[in-house]
Amino acid sequence: MSGDLNEDLNLQSNAPRANLLTGAISVAAILLFVGTGSSVLTQTVQYYVQGGQPADRQLVVALLLNVALILFGWRRHQALSQEVRVRTAAEERAQLLASRDPLTGFLNRRSLAEEGAAMFARAERRRKAMALIMLDLDHFKTINDMHGHAVGDSLLRAVATEIAAILPPLSLTARLGGDEFACGFLFDCGEPSVVERIAEKLVSRLAQPFEADGFHLHVSCSVGVARSDFDCPSIDALTRSADIAMYQAKKAGRNRYAWFDQSMERDLQARNELESGLRLAIPRQEVVPYFEQQIDLTTGRLHGFEVLARWEHPTRGMISPEQFIPIAEETGLIAELSLSIMRQAFHAARDWDPSLSVSINISPWQLRDAWLAQKIIKTLTETGFPANRLEVEITESSLFDNLPLAQSIVGSLKNQGIRIALDDFGTGYSSLAHLRALPFDRIKIDKSFVISLNESADSLAIVNAIVSLGASLNLPITAEGVEDAAIEERLRAMGCAKAQGWHYGRPLSQAGVRRLLAERRLLQQPNFPAAATENAPPVRRVAL
Helix, strand or coil: CHHHHHHHHHHHHHHHHHHHHHHHHHHHHHHHHHHHHHHHHHHHHHHHHCCCCCCCHHHHHHHHHHHHHHHHHHHHHHHHHHHHHHHHHHHHHHHHHHHECCCCCCECHHHHHHHHHHHHHHHHHCCCEEEEEEEEEECHHHHHHHHCHHHHHHHHHHHHHHHHHHCCCCCEEEEEECCEEEEEEEECCCCCHHHHHHHHHHHHHHCCCEEECCEEECCEEEEEEEECCCCCCCHHHHHHHHHHHHHHHHHCCCCEEEECCHHHHHHHHHHHHHHHHHHHHHHHCCEEEEEEEEEECCCCCEEEEEEEEEEEECCCEEECHHHHHHHHHHHCCHHHHHHHHHHHHHHHHCCECCCCEEEEEECCCHHHCCCHHHHHHHHHHHHCCCHHHEEEEEEHHHHCCCHHHHHHHHHHHHHCCCEEEEEEECCCCCCHHHHHHCCCCEEEECHHHHHCCCCCHHHHHHHHHHHHHHHHCCCCEEECCCCCHHHHHHHHHHCCCEEECHHHCCCECHHHHHHHHHHCCCECCCCCCCCCHHHCCCCCCCCC
């Protein structure tokens, strides 16, 4: 590459000298042509008209040489002119490609930094503010996957046209890559409503259908907005602020815009700290299983436990799953985290009474893994935990991404004797098609309905309907979120099979659950038969 560059530089530096030499030769040839040509022409005319002496042979040869030199010089001049034009066009095209996005004609990321820095400086000189808008199309990947990249490119060009039409004159427009765009313009510091109107127009217009290569396409956009006069010392800081605001708009539900504020940056820093800590915590087994009791409502006896994840941070104490599970799903750590929790829980439960089951939750992200069933079975084999004591809970919403793959995973698990429960039933689509498509062994009612069972007629009707549905399909029902005896009694009267919740105690650590089971003689002793479940005392209610 450097050799080509040096060659180009040498050619450019030699070009003026070559042109000068060619020009000098051409001028000399023309002067000689005029001199020799007039002499040869005069002698030739006299020879044919007056019968004089013929033209001197040497002068004729010189004339012909002059003509050849003139033709050579003219052709060389034409060739050099063409070369200059080609090189100039190539340089202009190279400069354009280096500064512009070839698909949309917008600035690219590097040019945005340069042009943005100049606009940022102009804003300070004119005592104005610069607004930077970051825009990301929502679910653009789906369009690429469904219709191909050619249609996606056509859509991007149409989106770019709409963006350019909405922005004020002299605005900067850039495509940063993929489906992400940036726009910059100046505005009066006291009139941020101007920026808000533009952001609203962008969100509104891009939510309308687009025609691209004969397809009727729907997209939306998430927009982040930042202004230079609010703690943004440079264009880089302004870009970062707008980017943070854009992801906040995405997190808030997409198809909207959000102004940047400092709390967003603090939240992002806290999230990044959690992500970094989580990457270390999983292999260190700081994320540990806790066990929530599941009670048989008919007998009042302990039936098993649902495994919950808790992060026992060495300095911050207990971190709830609501804080770190979404991060694990976003970063792809959920598979490693889930298998770590399973392994620890299976190890802890190996010497429990054989009648006690263990329930684990599967994230929707994990159901995209075609090898999930094999990974679970491998963990069971490595820990020596019986497959028939395991129940895997799957949320209904996770089935919509790829139902055939979910059927394959569930089928593999069922073949090993693992039971499958449909979790959080009633919060999603509650589709009977899923109950028919997958061989579930149990339905779990979401706690949001159970908690308000005695206060809300709607919740009571929903719970009653789910229990009746379970009875019709011969599927036992487990109710989550039982917090008092009144709810428990109502569920028992309805015919609900199992219940879990704080009415029976808070989730227990591994040490806590071992103490509980030891008190109830539900731990297997070496060289002794396991304690019979029918001899175990009924569960005692724990006051919280």
